[in-house]
Amino acid sequence: MDAKTRLDRDALVDSFDRVASDLRVSVTDRCHFRCRYCMPPEGLPWLPKDQVLSFEEITRITGILVECGVRSLKVTGGEPLVRRDVASLVRMLRGLGDDLDISITTNGFLLAQNAAELRDAGLDRVTVSCDSLIKHRFKEMTLRDALDEVLEGLRVSAELGLTPVKINTVVLRDTNEDEVANFAQLARDTGYEVRFIEYMPLDAQDDWSAQGVVPGAEILERIGEAFELVPDTDDQPEPSTPFRFADGAPGRVGIIPSVTQPFCDSCNRLRLTADGALRACLFALEETDLRGPLRDGASDDDITELAKACVAAKWSGHRIGKADFIKPSRSMSMIGG
Ligand code: SAM
Numbered sequence: 001m002d003a004k005t006r007l008d009r010d011a012l013v014d015s016f017d018r019v020a021s022d023l024r025v026s027v028t029d030r031c032h033f034r035c036r037y038c039m040p041p042e043g044l045p046w047l048p049k050d051q052v053l054s055f056e057e058i059t060r061i062t063g064i065l066v067e068c069g070v071r072s073l074k075v076t077g078g079e080p081l082v083r084r085d086v087a088s089l090v091r092m093l094r095g096l097g098d099d100l101d102i103s104i105t106t107n108g109f110l111l112a113q114n115a116a117e118l119r120d121a122g123l124d125r126v127t128v129s130c131d132s133l134i135k136h137r138f139k140e141m142t143l144r145d146a147l148d149e150v151l152e153g154l155r156v157s158a159e160l161g162l163t164p165v166k167i168n169t170v171v172l173r174d175t176n177e178d179e180v181a182n183f184a185q186l187a188r189d190t191g192y193e194v195r196f197i198e199y200m201p202l203d204a205q206d207d208w209s210a211q212g213v214v215p216g217a218e219i220l221e222r223i224g225e226a227f228e229l230v231p232d233t234d235d236q237p238e239p240s241t242p243f244r245f246a247d248g249a250p251g252r253v254g255i256i257p258s259v260t261q262p263f264c265d266s267c268n269r270l271r272l273t274a275d276g277a278l279r280a281c282l283f284a285l286e287e288t289d290l291r292g293p294l295r296d297g298a299s300d301d302d303i304t305e306l307a308k309a310c311v312a313a314k315w316s317g318h319r320i321g322k323a324d325f326i327k328p329s330r331s332m333s334m335i336g337g
Contacts, residue, residue: 026336034143094122111153187251204331216257264317280314
């Protein structure tokens with residue numbers, strides 16, 4: 001069977017005609033940051049090592065999904081760079097296709113020392129999470145005094161061409177919303193793209209409340225008071241429209257308004273957890289175990305069928321803020337953000 005026939009037959013399509021083409025691959029549930037909207041100070045019960053997929057297992061599953069039309073791979077966690085030798089995994093994933101877009105989402109702490117090896121292994125670009133540009137506030141929000149290392153990771157990545165360098169900033173009410181224009185200034189100064197994320201009910205502690213969410217519209221208004229923005233639509237499909245600066249300054253800003261303006265209708269994402277479960281939605285209440293079948297000798301066709309069934313059952317959208325919303329049993333760091 002040629003690649004095209006197989007791709008058409010095995011495309012990962014759900015019952016609303018959305019096609020899954022973007023895979024987030026979690027390589028660990030562990031992290032050395034304790035972002036207060038993500039996990040408690042004491043951490044979480046980590047997965048036993050034997051339950052975590054090996055790089056070979058990740059590559060085999062990813063290869064099957066690539067044959068089904070996945071084109072974009074994001075290595076994530078937990079914190080992906082706490083797992084030893086992630087560059088080897090990137091090299092193995094790159095072997096699945098030169099045309100794949102391969103990126104990593106990291107807290108940035110170990111990035112400066114790993115960026116060159118990751119690039120040489122075939123990484124295209126990085127996304128770094130950073131919620132404050134104020135040293136003491138960064139420490140309060142993450143419980144790690146690590147702003148300098150994160151900024152250095154960003155700088156080194158840009159220098160090495162791991163671009164566009166993106167920053168993910170979760171905006172919390174009464175915490176860091178006063179910094180959004182400063183982040184926009186950073187984008188202008190450096191050419192980074194800063195994406196502001198609405199706080200989602202995916203924290204392990206169950207502290208989320210609607211009052212903690214700063215709506216994307218308010219974030220844009222705050223930035224707009226400092227800099228005129230123009231929608232920048234020359235782009236791949238994104239969860240939100242990125243904006244450039246009207247005066248031609250470099251960099252961009254964007255909003256990921258998962259709570260106030262969910263982008264479920266155009267969602268093309270799929271997630272593979274560190275322990276080998278496939279999830280068609282971040283908020284899914286059900287997931288498909290691929291590790292068990294894989295270790296029991298399942299064929300590529302068996303795994304394809306499981307993946308197709310998982311995607312086919314994807315629901316129309318999440319129900320955050322609605323009376324019938326049910327929080328998934330795994331939190332963000334356990335799923336893979
Ligand atoms: N450790 C990596 C990092 O820091 O980017 C990857 C995993 S982290 C779970 C992925 C993203 O999820 C980060 O940008 C983080 O800020 C975001 N995140 C975690 N909990 C969240 C929540 N409750 N609401 C919104 N975003 C969240």
